[in-house]
Amino acid sequence: MQVRFWGTRGSVPAPGPETVRYGGNTSCLEVRGSEGTMVVLDAGTGIRALGRSLEREAGNDRLHVELFITHAHWDHVQGLPFFAPLYMAGARVSISSPERLTTSVEQVLDTMMSPTVFPVTRAALRARLAFPRVGDHPVEAGAARVHSMPALHPDGAVGFRVESTSNRNEAIVYFPDNEIRMSHGKLNPSEWRRRFMEFANGASVLVHDAMYTEAEYEHRAGWGHSTVGDAVELAAEASVPRLVLFHHAPDRTDEEMDAILEGAQEMAVRLGATLEVDAAREGE
Secondary structure (H helix, E strand, C coil): CEEEEEECECCCCCCCHHHCCCCCCECEEEEECCCCCEEEECCCCCHHHHHHHHHHHHCCCCCEEEEECCCCCHHHHCCHHHCHHHHCCCCEEEEEEECCCCCCHHHHHHHHCCCCCCCCCHHHCCCEEECCEECCCCEEECCEEEEEEECCCCCCCEEEEEEECCEEEEEEEEECCCCCCCCECCECHHHHHHHHHHHHCCCCEEEEECCECHHHHCCCCCCCCCEHHHHHHHHHHCCCCEEEEECECCCCCHHHHHHHHHHHHHHHHHCCCCCEEEECCCCC
């Protein structure tokens, strides 16, 4: 299974000379299985470049895109009106989103493409669209199976586990917005942590929210995001071989990301974990 990062940033796009190496576009991943199945995770501004790539790749063939949205916050849906396959006649685009969302992604898209805020309406979209809602049961997407699990983040966010139907351990777990320390509902943080570990266990890669440093978190607790240390500890406890830090803060420069990554790698060594730690880079 191969994963390509088209957007790595959180909250708001942050292009410029100080974010060239780690990227300035917001959340979007392309996941391809060995059988050719493709799943797209989130539709931040990074999905614009992905759409252009898919358009070139498809040529005269009919394109089918399976897109899964973790939640409808701006940085995870902002690229939808700029996604080229939506305008391709004969294309099929399935946009799956969590049942727990209070507003459906279809309604969000209608709002985003209303004349007040956007010059093109949904009438211009030529692809055949579907807007399924996902809940407790996995979704089959070609030779991939997509599981979802509630995340600790406002307004109904989830994380996804994309795995091969023929090999459960050929899998990526994706939690772009998840505050591991947050208390929510009837479950305390330790029970939530256990469930996250079970969800990630056996996967090849965990891509996890690592937006804050420990010092930053002191002033942002409850905002729905984890620290770098939280992500490293969870990956180590879940026995995941590779962790990719994700949802980089928009003000974080490449040099600052280098230092954060080095610190995370050192932390993994101190924990005695057999864990490769990397940070998501746009285009990688």
